[in-house]
Amino acid sequence: MARYLLSKLFEAALAIWGVVTIVFFVSRVLGDPTVLLLPMGASQQDIDTLRAALGLDRPILEQYGIALLSMLRGDFGISFQHTRPALDVVLERMPATGMLAGTALFFGTLIGAVAGAIAALRRGTISEFVVMTAALLGQATPVFWLGIMLILFFSVQLGWLPTGGSGSLAHLILPGLTLSVFVSASIARLLRSSLLDIMREDYVRTARAKGLMPRTVFFWHIARNALIPVVTMIGIIAGELLGGSVVIETVFAWPGVGRVIMQAIQAQDFPVIQAGVALVAVIFVVTNLLVDLLYGVLDPRIRQR
Template structure:
């Protein structure tokens, strides 16, 4: 297993290289940030001087080479908006995004696991129809619309929670529900499908024939063996969580990485954009590796070749 983890860690390098190249190309063609940095009445000489100081007058391949040299040293350049190195700014916002992502996953798991098990054990019943239908509807519901509705109902009308910002646990509830319910809808369907498949296995029928209570059959025998697909979808939802924070953080003015990235895109702050996408990509890759490790812990029969 150690060799497998080492190989996966080495595979991260070319993946991050490809991602960095794509991001650099997209930022390169997005436009000239000099136009946003200088006033409209700036002279052509000022524009050329600033472009030269930022290295934007160099050919594409030279700019990319300089970018890769800095990337090897974890130096993404200086943010012209904050007048400081980009990476510390991104890392400063990262804890807020992780806090929201973890809270959203907790909400998703608390909803999806009991609902998925209940739906599977009550197959084709009214509960199953409501749960699966509700999951489809909830999955199709846009995050920004749900967030706005939660703000109108629970913040403006009832006054139970703050409208926006970050500080206390009450600031976290509405953003976590907004982001977590969409993930729960996806996970509920996977848990239901996995449970239905496992419950038809011989060892589950054997457990029932021994006279074990249905609670122990479901939770000790069936659900534990159904966890591998659940771990898979949970790891795959990492990208959904990170992507969802971009919108959710904007709706609730949550001071995280998503809000920072959107502001950087709007102002063409290339250093912030590149550093943010690099960190997000690394988190997603690390979560996929963690899922592979959890497979082995859940089922010792799994071997890595």
């Protein structure tokens, strides 16, 4: 188990380093932030002075080396826009993203699990047709379009809910509902497929032939083994949601990590971009690391490979 854990930790560290490196060099392609920070008509001397103050006059590899060493200490520099530590700017948005992601993941997983189980247990019936049609539409519908339609119906037409922003439970309903539709659709389709595959296994037929209760056969022999691919899906979705659902946060003006990264890209605020994407990468990688470790609990054969 220790060897399995070390290998996964090494892969996680390598993935985070790769993301940080790519983001550093790609962000430099955005342009020169001094053009946005200085007033129009600023002299070349003012531009050069500001570039030197920000450390942008050094060779790119030297900037990368300094930035990488600072990141290892948790220092992403000072935000060009906010003039305070970039990591603080990103972390203060994390509770809002966590609330939105947690709401969407909880209700999406709950609805998706129930719907997937119904579709598998009632195969060939109208219930399966309705569930799978709804799941297909849920996965195929662009989230930004769905969010806009929900705003038009519930906020503009009915006036029941606010169009965007944060501050109350009412503000959370529409963005949480929009994200949970895709989550539930993905989980329902995958769980149905996984359950049907497990139901065909020989050990399931043997358990039924031994006279075990149908509930025991389903929960102990079928559902437990069918959860492994579903856990993978949940882990990936959780990492994406916690990392910041940029589109939804933008549509609903939700003050989360994704929105602050988009604002930083528009302003060419390199420290905030690097801090935000690094945090997203860490959350995504750690979430998937926990999923890998959970595999070993669900199926001990996996950690022996």
